[in-house]
Amino acid sequence: MMRREWIYAWLLVLPAFVFLITFTHLPAVEALVNSVWTTAKGRRPSMFVGLGNYQKMLQDPIFIKAMINSGLYAALTVPTSIALALAMALLVHRPFKGVAAMRMAYFTPTVLPLVAVANIWLFFYAPGFGLIDQIRQFFGFASANYAGQPDTALYSVAVVTIWKEAGFFMIFFLAALQTVPETLREAAAIEGCSKWTFFRRVTLPLIMPTTLFVSVNAVINAFRLVDHVFVMTKGGPDNASMLLLYYIFETGFRYWDTAYAAALTVVLILILSLAGLGQFYAADKRVHYK
Amino acid sequence: MAQVTLNALRKIYPNGYEAVKPASFTIEKGEFVVLVGPSGCGKSTMLRLIAGLEDITDGVLHIGERVVNSIDPADRDIAMVFQNYALYPHMTVRKNIGYGLKNRKIAKDIIHQKVEEAAHLLNLTDYLDRKPSQLSGGQRQRVAMGRAIVRDPLLFLFDEPLSNLDAKLRNQMRIEIKALQRRLGVTSVYVTHDQVEAMTMADRIIVMNGGQIEQIGTPSEVYHFPASTFVASFMGAPAMNLLDASVEQGAVVLGGQTIAALAGHGPVTVGIRPEDIVPDAHGDHAIEVTLIEELGAHRILHAIWAGQPVMVSVAKDVVAAVGPLRVAIKAAALSFFDPRTGRRL
Known part of the structure; x- marks a missing residue:
């Protein structure tokens, strides 16, 4: 009897299992395997190199540049988009006239495809006739090419990410803020707690689980969302906006060095896992789950 | 301890609803007054007007010597116990009780001592380092009480503090609150829809209906000489x-x-x-x-x-x-x- 139930159980999970293994686990293992071999060329078959691909990274200036860029990009986009999201949520979490329109305005960037967003911002940044340049010219400043200059390209890309992500994260903070009971605010008002103190000492700790969730997502997205890089800068100029994932794409599908791309992918996954784990671990003590 | 005087106190909400019709009465020093009435009768609004959580539309409110109409809740020197206790879920019992003192920048050792005293009074000493989620309903209720008494306020306000407890615990806490109020002698206003609570706890009862005061009197007066058919049918079980x-x-x-x-x-x-x-x-x-x-x-x-x-x-x-x-x-x-x-x- 037991055996039969087990067979049923396996049959029930089988479809999901097959897809999960085929499209997630096998490729992951394969990437790991590929990363210790060389890419097969017409005249030279694939050969085992151990950690060779990983050693190559340390001498690869573009990889190092991509790592620095990705770190900088995450450091810029994660805190800024979270802070902005929280600020927007605080602005619109109490009802007032036109609050629905305001919420929607904040949320709109989220529903747009990132490629479309990138095109909008490409127009903003366009030298000469772009929105920003028109404003600059109105005030008598010289024309500037934000997305096309090595020293500003990465920031231009980061701004787009923040613009797109803040509205999405706002929704989570909005939901979290609604769960903070109004009587706590009233009790605090009677106990002589200022609005700022209440926010810092009560609201923030109570929405910590949401903040953690959002920040994990923000970190993952910082490494994962590169669609706008394709549209806006293609990693340039001079690799100024080269991000790790975009570099993986270039290596794998432009130069067809799949083995090296596999090794890069392993590094990316490692970074993401460590970042996620670290966040849960660090925040665990400070997060109050109800 | 303070006398509280309401002079034609009135509340009209922005949508035009008159929640409290002009009400005048005086609560003597150390008196325990219970506001009782069916839901929507304006008793909670009256309490919130006294607390300063709602703006007064009209009339004058004295707490002690001061007119407090435009004074912030924090500066009215009052303490309030809420129906759902309003404890900070992420803070320990100790921090919950001491929070009002901490906001007032009182020295740490004095806070510590006062919290210990309050906890002793309320049998909470063993629970000081727990969080509210680890306490029973009755214990949470006591923490809310502790938070009120530790501040030594002029006035206690209670907003249906027992309605979340089961019947047995309610009877027990009713006696505890009454005994505590007697011991501390702090003027108290207590809101409830339960006429048994009103009868058993009050020095004086204020019966409200439709935003209006129907009768003010001792429990015995209200029971034996109801001022209206509403009071007659509301007070006493079974009703008159x-x-x-x-x-x-x-x-x-x-x-x-x-x-x-x-x-x-x-x-x-x-x-x-x-x-x-x-x-x-x-x-x-x-x-x-x-x-x-x-x-x-x-x-x-x-x-x-x-x-x-x-x-x-x-x-x-x-x-x-x-x-x-x-x-x-x-x-x-x-x-x-x-x-x-x-x-x-």
């Missing part, structure tokens, strides 16, 4: 019997029989408490018992008197059966109301 009768030539006539003397002429509503109708073989009145409710210590007889339903409360040792019953009434215990206005005559 209200019977339609008429005044003819100086006598109240019910079902063809004179039951009391009263000047005037025309219809009248007679109020009589269920325990003031007494089974008596030689009684003047005949009722028909239709149902008996057994309550242990006493029984409620549901009956028909002159075509109108009445309830009679009898002690457990009184023999009673469904069917005709002769009763006597305590004439001195009767109340008379104008059937048009509902006011006491």
Whole structure:
């Protein structure tokens, strides 16, 4: 009897299992395997190199540049988009006239495809006739090419990410803020707690689980969302906006060095896992789950 | 400890709804006043006006010597216990109780000492380092009390503090709160919809209905001399019997029989408490018992008197059966109301 139930159980999970293994686990293992071999060329078959691909990274200036860029990009986009999201949520979490329109305005960037967003911002940044340049010219400043200059390209890309992500994260903070009971605010008002103190000492700790969730997502997205890089800068100029994932794409599908791309992918996954784990671990003590 | 005076205090919400009609009364120093009424009667709004959580539309509110109309809740020197306790879920009991003191920048060692004292008073010493989620309902209730008493305020405000507890715990906490208030002697305003709580805890009861004060009096006054048919039917369980009768030539006539003397002429509503109708073989009145409710210590007889339903409360040792019953009434215990206005005559 037991055996039969087990067979049923396996049959029930089988479809999901097959897809999960085929499209997630096998490729992951394969990437790991590929990363210790060389890419097969017409005249030279694939050969085992151990950690060779990983050693190559340390001498690869573009990889190092991509790592620095990705770190900088995450450091810029994660805190800024979270802070902005929280600020927007605080602005619109109490009802007032036109609050629905305001919420929607904040949320709109989220529903747009990132490629479309990138095109909008490409127009903003366009030298000469772009929105920003028109404003600059109105005030008598010289024309500037934000997305096309090595020293500003990465920031231009980061701004787009923040613009797109803040509205999405706002929704989570909005939901979290609604769960903070109004009587706590009233009790605090009677106990002589200022609005700022209440926010810092009560609201923030109570929405910590949401903040953690959002920040994990923000970190993952910082490494994962590169669609706008394709549209806006293609990693340039001079690799100024080269991000790790975009570099993986270039290596794998432009130069067809799949083995090296596999090794890069392993590094990316490692970074993401460590970042996620670290966040849960660090925040665990400070997060109050109800 | 402070006297609280309301002078024509009124609350109209922006949508035009008048939640509290102009109300005037004085709460004496150390007095325990209970605001009671059905939901939506304005009792909670009245409390929130005193607390400063709602803006006063009209009238003057004194707490102690000061007019506090435009003073922040924090500066009114009051403490409030909320229905859902409003404890900070991420703070320990110790921090919850001491939070009001900490906000007032009181020295740490004094906070520590005051919290310990309050915890001792409320039997919370063993729970000081727990979080609210690790406490039972009654313990949370006590933490909310601790938070109020630790500040040593001029005035305690209670907003239905026992309604989230089960019946047994409610009875116990009722006594504890009353005893604590007696011991500390702090002026208190307590809001409840439970007339038993009002009767048992109050020095004075304020009965509210539809934003208006129906009656202010001691529990005994409110029970025995209700100012209106509303108070008569709201206070007391089972409620006072209200019977339609008429005044003819100086006598109240019910079902063809004179039951009391009263000047005037025309219809009248007679109020009589269920325990003031007494089974008596030689009684003047005949009722028909239709149902008996057994309550242990006493029984409620549901009956028909002159075509109108009445309830009679009898002690457990009184023999009673469904069917005709002769009763006597305590004439001195009767109340008379104008059937048009509902006011006491």
